[in-house]
Amino acid sequence: MQSMEVAKLISFFEEDLCIFHLRSRKKMSALTEMVHHLALKHKISDERFIIEMLKNRESLGSTGLGNGVAFPHGRSLAIKDLTVLFARSASGVDFDALDGKVTKIFFLILAPSDKGSETYLSILSELISLIQKPAKLKNLYEVTDYPSLVKILQEKDQ
């Protein structure tokens, strides 16, 4: 998978598509809250399709990769353009993460189903490698506004 420039990666983030205080504490309600946010911002045509698709994706294996981060993702006809939503939970969500710990950071990545999987795989891959550093992750756990989020993502490895 070809590496993507950080600036290009950040271009997929929108201030409107960030939730800095996720209220939900359980997996399905957290996914529903994020998808509902996308619906309010007119990014998806039907919440039910997306929720159902994400639920199915989680049954394949949790997208909570551990270290407090999850990457729910998938493709659906109900999404028109590649969309990335960032969410942060101060208290953490029980997301069946692989390490059994709560999840505090979510990168929800949705792609249209008429495009290939490579459209979201490159973002997924880049995001996962970007947040490997513990210091960056710690900053993300505490981020509460969009400019700070962009700054953290832009920062060179600490």
Next chain:
Amino acid sequence: MKDEHRLLIALQDLDIMIKEVKDKATSKELQSLGFKLTGLGELTDARDKLAKKVPRNLLQRYEKLAQHYTMAILPVTGSLCLGCFVKLPTQFFSLVSRNELQTCENCGRLLYIP
């Protein structure tokens, strides 16, 4: 949109996900990123349950098309079939109802107005 059409769209989303997991390159990539893809059985079970809810004649049309196309059902955007990119005839839009699935005369895909 009718519920049966919604079911068909959800079925297609699920089929695409199953296809991705079965695709060696995609599943290798996902696994290398740290994702565990152990629930293929759950996905196929969910697919079977969903398929049972779709009216038989509609499911048969979908299954036949899905043998040839990844996207057997598509929304109409602009005046094109997004499957084959052929312009739909003007009468398509005068006859089409938001509640009925239509067929692309060129490729046969199922089309709906979102």
